[in-house]
Amino acid sequence: MNALLEVRHATRRFAGLVAVNDVSFTLAPGEILGLIGPNGAGKTTLISLISGTLPPSQGEVFFQGEPITKVPAYRRARLGIGRTFQIMRPFPGLSVLDNVAVGALFGRGGGQPKLALAREQARACLDFVGLSRFVDQRADELGGPGRKRLELAKALAMQPKVLLCDEVMAGLNHVEIEEVIDVIRKVRDQGISVLVIEHVIKAIKSLSDRLLVLHHGEKIADGAPDDVLANATVIEAYLGRRRP
Ligand SMILES: Nc1ncnc2c1ncn2[C@@H]1O[C@H](COP(=O)(O)OP(=O)(O)O)[C@@H](O)[C@H]1O
Ligand SMILES: [Mg+2]
Numbered sequence: 001m002n003a004l005l006e007v008r009h010a011t012r013r014f015a016g017l018v019a020v021n022d023v024s025f026t027l028a029p030g031e032i033l034g035l036i037g038p039n040g041a042g043k044t045t046l047i048s049l050i051s052g053t054l055p056p057s058q059g060e061v062f063f064q065g066e067p068i069t070k071v072p073a074y075r076r077a078r079l080g081i082g083r084t085f086q087i088m089r090p091f092p093g094l095s096v097l098d099n100v101a102v103g104a105l106f107g108r109g110g111g112q113p114k115l116a117l118a119r120e121q122a123r124a125c126l127d128f129v130g131l132s133r134f135v136d137q138r139a140d141e142l143g144g145p146g147r148k149r150l151e152l153a154k155a156l157a158m159q160p161k162v163l164l165c166d167e168v169m170a171g172l173n174h175v176e177i178e179e180v181i182d183v184i185r186k187v188r189d190q191g192i193s194v195l196v197i198e199h200v201i202k203a204i205k206s207l208s209d210r211l212l213v214l215h216h217g218e219k220i221a222d223g224a225p226d227d228v229l230a231n232a233t234v235i236e237a238y239l240g241r242r243r244p
Contacts, residue, residue, distance in 0.1 A: 002028060003027060004027055004028060004064060005026065005050065005061075005062070005193065006025075007023060007025055007046075007050065007060075007062075008024050008060045008062070009022050009024055010023045010049050011023075011056060011059050012056050013057045019042045019217050020045050020214075021216070023042075023214070023218070024059075024219070027162065027193050031188075031193050031210065032188050032193075032194045032196065032208050032210075033194070033195045033209065033212060034197075034225065035047075035214065036198065036199070036214075037213055042216075042217040046214065050076075050081065051083040052072055052075075053073050055069075063080075063162075064079075068081075074106070077106060077158055078106075080162065081160060081164070082107075082155040082158045082163050083163070083165075083166065084163075084166055084168055086166040086170075088148070088150070090151075092138065092139055095135065096138070096150060097122050097126065097135040098119070099154060100150070101118040101119045101122040102154070103122070103158045104119075104121040104125075107158030107159045107160075108158055108160060108161070122153070123135065125154075125156045128153070128183070130179065130183070131146065145171075148171075148180065149180070156187065161192060161193065162192065162194070163187055163193070163195070164195045165195065165196040165197065165198075167197050167199070168184075169198050177200060181207050184196060185207070196208070205226075205229060208225050210223060211228040215238065220234060220237060
């Protein structure tokens with residue numbers, strides 16, 4: 001099997017609601033996969049099933065050919081599955097540097113146990129995402145765009161093989177979006193596969209090798225961005241709402 005990550009028939013129910021309904025897809029090494037769909041479509045839930053912060057009601061997740069469905073989240077991080085959170089959770093009292101150092105301490109392969117070396121790794125990640133100037137500030141002093149970059153740096157400090165990005169461009173202006181796109185391209189150029197949730201169609205189209213569309217928890221399209229965005233079902237379910 002060539003896929004780095006594979007989701008097979010994943011379903012997640014919450015009480016009476018089916019948030020993710022029988023979704024299957026693969027992510028290849030070095031691929032950028034865009035995940036789109038209206039609010040409530042199940043995008044964040046799907047990422048949680050992959051990172052292990054939520055168990056699926058049904059279905060399986062494979063990483064590097066091995067089943068990980070029953071592997072807890074912290075061990076999936078050690079295997080190399082990194083994620084950002086849509087609802088950002090910095091450690092508010094810690095410096096920007098130490099927020100990212102925490103990622104390095106608990107990353108792939110068990111992390112870097114020496115704090116000084118974890119901080120060095122953190123510095124490199126902050127430089128990578130363009131936050132070098134803010135290393136000594138407290139994390140809660142960062143503005144919205146800074147916090148998005150901090151989420152990316154925290155996840156990258158874990159040295160993931162696959163990075164799951166949940167709306168890291170939300171609330172950013174055009175210039176900031178372009179900058180984050182550049183960062184994600186650089187991440188992929190390091191050989192890391194990326195799954196990215198994003199609402200700005202222009203941004204996701206230019207960034208993604210492939211697009212996957214969720215609607216009411218179901219996968220309604222999966223393919224080349226141009227084909228997917230021209231697909232009648234996708235236009236009706238999602239894009240059509242924004243056009244007269
Ligand atoms: N922890 C939860 N408990 C109950 N319902 C949830 C929970 N998380 C998400 N949902 C519901 O599941 C559906 C999908 O949510 P979500 O995955 O956050 O969608 P998206 O990220 O695409 O906006 C929504 O109807 C949401 O209200
Ligand atoms: Mg979401």
